[in-house]
Amino acid sequence: MxxxxxxxxxxxxxxxCLIGCSIGELAGLMIGVQLHLSITFTILIAVILAYLVGFSFAAYALKNKGSINLVQSFKIIWFGEFVSISIMEVVMNLVDYHMGGMNVASIFASTFWIAFIYAFVAGYFATLPINYIMIRLNKKACH
Structure with missing residues (x-):
């Protein structure tokens, strides 16, 4: 079937995709919260790192599958990863923001981690149908 x-x-x-994005997202959130940056800068750092790590994970995985270099693998995966990461980041940051995970004084606050866990789950389920459609339409490279 x-x-x-x-x-x-x-x-x-x-x-x-979620693992790659979440590593970058979490690193950005931790930096922003611990340095008491504004929510805007915290989100900006988290999103930039999520894209960097997410694209790197996908490109590296595809590179290891065949005999292509990282530039070639990036050319193959850029569209699908951009769409997936974008949706995941919007959902994760909305959930995290509304649950107060970005408004805590420290990453040691339970709210930070609870919000991140909910954002993690929401990001997965928001992106899953989009990835399914892109794979069916052959618009997302599988790694």
Whole structure:
């Protein structure tokens, strides 16, 4: 059943994207919160790092699959990763912001981690159907 395989593949691809994005997102949030930066700068740092780590994970994974270099792999994955990361970042930052995870005094506050966990889950489920559609339409490279 090709549809079932596409769904299973989209589960895997979305999880891979989530891990890459979340590493960058978490690093950015931790920097912003610990340095008491404004929410705008905290989000900016988190988004930039999420894109950097997310794209790096995807490009590196694709590079390791075949005999292509990182530039070639980036050319293959840029569109699908851009869409996935964008949706994931919007959802994760909205959830984190509204749950107060960015308004805490320290990363040691439980609210910071609870908000991040909810944002993590929301980011996954918001991006999953988009990745499924992109894979079905052959618009997302699978790594």
């Amino acid at each position: 090709p549809e079932e395989n596409t769904f299973l593949l989209s589960l895997k691809v979305t999880l891979h």
